[in-house]
Amino acid sequence: MGRFLAMGGYAAYVWPAYAVFFLVLGADVLATALRRRRVLRELAGRMARQAARRQPDVSP
Amino acid sequence: MNAFKLWYHKLGSPPYFYLFAGYIRPWLWGIALLLAAVGLYGGLVLAPPDYQQGDAFRIIFVHVPAAWMSLFIYGVMAVSAFIAVIWRPKMAEVLAMESAPIGAAFTLIALITGSLWGKPTWGTYWTWDARLTSELVLLFIYLGVIGLYHAFEDPRQGARAASFLAMVGAVNLPIVHYSVVWWNTLHQGTTVRYFGPSSIAPSMLWPLLVMTIAAKFYYGASLMGRSRVALLSLERGKDWVRAEVAGAPAGG
Amino acid sequence: MSLHAAPADPFIVARGLGYGRRDERVFGPLDFSLDAGCIALVEGDNGSGKTTLLRVLSGLLHPTTGEARVLGAAPGSEQARAGCAALGHLLGLKGDLTVQENLALGTGLYGAREDADAQAMLEHAGLAGYAHEPVRTLSAGQKKRAALARLALLPAPLWLLDEPYANLDRNGIALVNALLAGHAARGGAALVTSHGAVAFYEGVGYTLRLGT
Amino acid sequence: MSASALPRAFLAMLRRDVVLAWRRRGDALLPVLYAVIVTTLFPFALGPEHALLARISGGVVLVTVLLAMLLSLDAVFRGDLEDGALEHMLLAPQPLALLMAARMLAYWLVTALPLVLVAPLLAYMLGLDAVAQPVLLLALLLASALLDLLGIVLTALTVGTRRSGMLLSLMLLPLAVPVVIFAAGAVGAAQQGLPWIAPLAWLAAALALALVLAPLACATALRIALDS
Numbered sequence: 001m002g003r004f005l006a007m008g009g010y011a012a013y014v015w016p017a018y019a020v021f022f023l024v025l026g027a028d029v030l031a032t033a034l035r036r037r038r039v040l041r042e043l044a045g046r047m048a049r050q051a052a053r054r055q056p057d058v059s060p
Numbered sequence: 061m062n063a064f065k066l067w068y069h070k071l072g073s074p075p076y077f078y079l080f081a082g083y084i085r086p087w088l089w090g091i092a093l094l095l096a097a098v099g100l101y102g103g104l105v106l107a108p109p110d111y112q113q114g115d116a117f118r119i120i121f122v123h124v125p126a127a128w129m130s131l132f133i134y135g136v137m138a139v140s141a142f143i144a145v146i147w148r149p150k151m152a153e154v155l156a157m158e159s160a161p162i163g164a165a166f167t168l169i170a171l172i173t174g175s176l177w178g179k180p181t182w183g184t185y186w187t188w189d190a191r192l193t194s195e196l197v198l199l200f201i202y203l204g205v206i207g208l209y210h211a212f213e214d215p216r217q218g219a220r221a222a223s224f225l226a227m228v229g230a231v232n233l234p235i236v237h238y239s240v241v242w243w244n245t246l247h248q249g250t251t252v253r254y255f256g257p258s259s260i261a262p263s264m265l266w267p268l269l270v271m272t273i274a275a276k277f278y279y280g281a282s283l284m285g286r287s288r289v290a291l292l293s294l295e296r297g298k299d300w301v302r303a304e305v306a307g308a309p310a311g312g
Numbered sequence: 313m314s315l316h317a318a319p320a321d322p323f324i325v326a327r328g329l330g331y332g333r334r335d336e337r338v339f340g341p342l343d344f345s346l347d348a349g350c351i352a353l354v355e356g357d358n359g360s361g362k363t364t365l366l367r368v369l370s371g372l373l374h375p376t377t378g379e380a381r382v383l384g385a386a387p388g389s390e391q392a393r394a395g396c397a398a399l400g401h402l403l404g405l406k407g408d409l410t411v412q413e414n415l416a417l418g419t420g421l422y423g424a425r426e427d428a429d430a431q432a433m434l435e436h437a438g439l440a441g442y443a444h445e446p447v448r449t450l451s452a453g454q455k456k457r458a459a460l461a462r463l464a465l466l467p468a469p470l471w472l473l474d475e476p477y478a479n480l481d482r483n484g485i486a487l488v489n490a491l492l493a494g495h496a497a498r499g500g501a502a503l504v505t506s507h508g509a510v511a512f513y514e515g516v517g518y519t520l521r522l523g524t
Numbered sequence: 525m526s527a528s529a530l531p532r533a534f535l536a537m538l539r540r541d542v543v544l545a546w547r548r549r550g551d552a553l554l555p556v557l558y559a560v561i562v563t564t565l566f567p568f569a570l571g572p573e574h575a576l577l578a579r580i581s582g583g584v585v586l587v588t589v590l591l592a593m594l595l596s597l598d599a600v601f602r603g604d605l606e607d608g609a610l611e612h613m614l615l616a617p618q619p620l621a622l623l624m625a626a627r628m629l630a631y632w633l634v635t636a637l638p639l640v641l642v643a644p645l646l647a648y649m650l651g652l653d654a655v656a657q658p659v660l661l662l663a664l665l666l667a668s669a670l671l672d673l674l675g676i677v678l679t680a681l682t683v684g685t686r687r688s689g690m691l692l693s694l695m696l697l698p699l700a701v702p703v704v705i706f707a708a709g710a711v712g713a714a715q716q717g718l719p720w721i722a723p724l725a726w727l728a729a730a731l732a733l734a735l736v737l738a739p740l741a742c743a744t745a746l747r748i749a750l751d752s
Contacts, residue, residue, distance in 0.1 A: 004105070008115035013180050017173040021122040024172075028165045028282055036289045043296055043305045145748070148374075197698050204695040211685035214333070220748045221681050225695060228677070228741070232699055235730075239702035246709055297336075370615055373751060394617040402608025406540065408547040413540075420536025421616040421623075423529060 072151050074291045075300040081284035088281035095274035102267030110264075119177040120264070125272040126169040127191075130198060133163035133279060137205075138230035141223035150294065153219035156226060157209050158286035162279055164202035170195050190244040194237045201229040215294060321384055322347050323395075323470045323501045324369060328378030331364050338364045339522050341378050346501050348469070350517035351492050354505040360523030362505035363401070366472045369503065370398045383470060397422060397468035399476060403459040407448030411439060411458050414447055418462040428465040437461040437487060452479045457487065464491050471495060471502035477512075489513040533618040534626045541630030555592040556638050562588045563646040574651050581650035582660055582711030588646070589639045589664060590671060590700060596635050597675045597696075598689045600627070601746075605683055614750065620743035628676050628739065636668040652715070659714035659724075663707040666727040673731075673738035674699045680745040703727070 007014045070076050103121035110117035140156035143149065174192055175185040186192070205222045212218030260268075295301050322345040330340025339361025346352055354362050367373045369380055371388015385391035405414045415430050434443055437457040447455060456479045463471065476488045492502060492513045503520075506512060545552050566584055567577060604610040613623045643664050644657055652660065678695045682688035706723040713720040 007118065008109055010114060010116040010118075010180055013116055013176045014118050017119040017122055017176045020172045020176070021126065021169050024165050024169050025278065025282075028162060029285075031161075032282065032285045032289060036285075036292075039289055039293045040305060043292065043301065046296065047302060047305060145744075197701055200694060201698045204691070204698070207691045207694055208681060208685075211682065211688065211691055217684060217749070217751065220751075221684070221745070224745055224748055225678070225681060229698060232702075235702050236698060239705045243705045243709065246712075372611065372614060390617065390619070393615060396615070398611075398615050400608055400611060402606075402611065404608035404612040406544060406603075406607065406609060408544050409540070413543065417536055417540050418612075420539075421533050421612070421618060423532075423617070 072149050074150060074295050075298075077151055078288055078291050078300070078304070081288050085281055085284040085288075088277050088284065092274050092277035092281055095270050095277065099267045099270035099274055102270060103264075107263045107267055108261075113181060116177065116180040117264075119173055121267055121271050123170060123173040123177055124268060125275040126166045126173060127195065128272055129275045129279060130163055130167040130170050130195065132276070133159050133166060134198065134202075134226075134230070134233070137163060137226055141226040141230075144223040145220060145227065148220070150216070153216060153223065154287050154290045154294070155283065156223050157215075157219045158283055158290055159279075160202055160205045160209070160222070160226070162282050162286070164199060164206060166275070166279075167195060167199045167202055171199060188244070190237070190241045193240045193244075194233075197236050197240070198233065201226075201233065205229065323350075323383055324503065325381045326369075326378065327380075329365075329368065329375050329380050330377040331361065331368050331373060332376045340365075340375075342520070342522075344520055346470075346503060347517075348499050348501055349496050351496050351502045351504065351513055351515060353512060353516050353519045354503060354522060355519055356505075356507070356522030358507065362507075362522055363474050365522065366398065366400070366474050366503065366505060370396060370472055395468050396470045396472065397463055397466045398472040398474070399459055399463050400474045401478075403455055405447045405455060405459060405462075408446055410444050410446055411450070412443040414458060415462050415465060419465055422466040422468060424465055425467045430461075430465060433461045433465055434458075436490075437464075438483060453481060453484055456480055457484060460488065460491060464494070469498075469500045471500065471504075473502060473504045475505055475507070477506060530618060530622060533616065534622055537613075537623050537626035538630050541627060542633065545630070545634040552634050552638065555596050555635055556642050558595060559588045559592040559639055559642060559646065562591065563650065566650065578651035578653065579715070581647050581652040582656060582715065583708045584650060585643050585647045585652075585660065586664065586667065586704060586708050586711070589636075589643055589668060590704065592639055593636060593668065593671055593675065594693055594696060597679050598692055600631060600676055600679045601683050610683070610746075610750070614746065620746065621739040624676070624680075624742040624746070625739040628673055628742070631676060632669055632672045636672050640664045640668050652711075655717070656711055656714040659720050660711050662724060663710045663727070666724060666731055667703050667707040670703050670727065670731050670734055671696075671700060673734045674703075677738050677742045677745055680742045681749050683746060684749040703730075 005011060005015075071080060099121065103118060107118070109115050137156050137159040140152045140159065144152040144156055171192065174195065178187060178189075178192075179185050205226050208225050209215075209218045209222035212221060292301055292304065324344070324346040326342050326344050328341040328343060330342065331338045342365070344352075354365060356362050364373065368375050369382055369387050371382075371386070371392060380387050382392040383395045406417070409417065411434065412430065415434075419428075419430075431443070434440060437460060439454060439457055439461065442450065442454065442458075447458060450458065456476075460476065463473075477485055480488065489512075492504070493515060495502060496515060504513070563584060566580075570576060570580075601610055604613070614620060616623065640661070644661055647657065647660055675692075675696055678692060678699070679688075681695070682692055685691070706727050710720040710723040710727075713723070
């Protein structure tokens with residue numbers, strides 16, 4: 001295992017390369033998930049506002 | 061009735077595409093992860109060290125798929141962009157604009173892993189090598205497309221303008237590559253041996269191909285996810301979006 | 313080549329014409345047609361889509377629903393542009409050019425009507441003596457008059473005028489009405505927007521009301 | 525529309541732009557001043573060593589001219605957008621591409637030509653060999669015309685946006701890379717006494733293509749950017 005992690009002395013280059021690969025793609029996925037959440041919240045807020053406008057307020 | 065044409069027109073309709081994308085996305089994810097696991101095992105464990113570069117060559121399994129994907133995604137984006145500019149269908153605009161950030165991500169990966177590979181092989185993180193330089197210019201083209209898209213207040217107008225820029229970039233890209241290669245030979249004189257063994261052994265080739273296919277499936281999955289969000293925001297006010305928002309766990 | 317379509321053909325035909333930005337409707341759907349010699353008024357409150365309608369008909373915006381034919385062609389096509397002249401909120405006059413240079417630029421791009429005389433037109437528009445003044449030194453009303461003079465020199469049979477009465481005094485309003493009368497007498501047609509606060513041209517063919 | 529309408533409109537546009545530039549001739553000199561300032565800074569940064577300055581002179585002058593053009597590119601359509609003249613160009617009966625061609629020619633005459641004319645002086649101050657001077661002038665004539673055409677197409681795309689200056693640089697860079705490579709390659713070859721005609725021939729071929737395509741692309745870009 002230690003020999004595998006050492007990568008024949010090139011660990012300082014190989015593992016960062018793999019880390020960059022997965023981190024950048026992970027950031028892509030995360031950004032999409034966050035954007036989806038934000039858009040859904042905005043849309044829900046919009047719909048709530050429109051519903052409130054359609055039903056006239058009964059309380060004085 | 062032409063079945064393909066029918067399918068094409070159905071996919072061109074946002075609510076149908078939204079459902080379709082939601083349905084195939086988990087499958088694309090599953091295949092991408094499975095292939096990536098197989099490819100990584102083959103590349104990191106099974107493949108023997110290169111007789112010249114030792115284990116440093118193993119960067120090939122992320123670098124080369126990323127570099128290929130950066131061009132492949134540009135191709136997909138340019139085709140969608142062409143359709144978006146000529147026929148103006150909403151779906152082509154969405155696909156082109158949501159492809160751009162994924163392509164930029166792969167370009168960035170190719171640049172960083174390329175320079176990480178360059179240090180042990182050339183002794184420097186950055187050299188004005190023709191391929192690295194072209195990849196850098198490709199990143200600028202992607203950033204220009206993304207920047208122009210976001211510079212407009214109306215997303216559809218921005219998508220069309222950025223699509224036009226993507227088409228210009230598609231024409232420009234081969235010219236950049238050709239001129240950079242010419243410039244490189246002009247100034248360096250000595251040729252730098254490019255990474256990787258000249259004839260690649262089968263034990264190295266199959267993990268490389270598997271990783272490339274995994275990256276393609278990842279692109280598909282990410283594109284579907286991004287397009288779904290973009291459609292929700294573009295089609296707000298339409299009934300199908302209201303139904304979707306009411307059904308989704310909003311605010312969570 | 314005659315720019316005027318055959319008399320029977322309407323200058324503008326709109327069927328179910330509408331425009332929306334994102335999901336919000338700006339105007340429409342509208343059905344109307346405009347014949348030669350007819351001056352039509354487009355009325356509506358602020359934000360009712362008058363300007364947008366003119367921009368769609370001039371081809372600057374693509375309609376989101378329905379379709380329009382302008383001079384027998386799609387709005388914004390070369391055939392439609394050849395017979396159409398528009399005046400918007402932004403007059404398109406260059407401040408650093410003189411009034412006369414601006415007029416020459418207009419006729420350079422659009423061509424000039426055969427019987428048009430720039431000098432006489434400037435006098436008619438109350439701008440005698442201003443021909444060699446840079447436009448930026450003119451008042452808002454005078455700029456409007458200069459733009460109207462430029463418009464009246466063009467051979468286009470169809471005018472799309474957005475709020476031509478804005479910024480004008482009583483004489484200016486009379487000038488617009490006189491220009492419209494002359495245009496209709498030559499067989500031209502015009503679509504004119506107004507929010508309805510001024511003494512409008514008397515020979516109005518019909519009024520198109522936008523908004524609810 | 526008679527056949528004389530097209531040249532008439534082209535000349536009207538060209539005349540308009542040249543007269544406008546003449547009325548504001550102080551502004552037209554600013555890019556030249558900028559190029560002089562930037563070139564002057566190089567010896568201060570690198571030291572007055574003649575051999576080094578002479579070696580980089582061609583490239584420095586090329587890049588400086590490119591930057592100076594970029595600086596003023598942002599404003600190509602701004603005035604016309606603000607006063608509505610741009611809409612009148614879109615609505616005019618002539619093909620928009622023709623009017624854009626006039627706009628491009630006028631911009632080159634007003635902005636690029638002064639820069640090209642001052643460039644040999646700047647190159648001389650940096651110590652460029654006399655042999656390479658004509659090559660630099662030729663390369664600059666071709667490169668500035670190409671950048672003028674490409675730059676205005678991209679500027680047209682950004683017309684509908686707010687604050688486009690930085691974005692424009694980002695968009696233009698990938699297009700400028702081949703132009704700079706070939707132009708500087710020719711100058712460098714001439715400095716070393718090598719044949720320099722091939723890169724310039726490529727630039728000339730690209731210019732011929734751009735002369736036809738850029739006005740059409742510019743018209744398309746404008747219609748896209750203004751259709752909101």
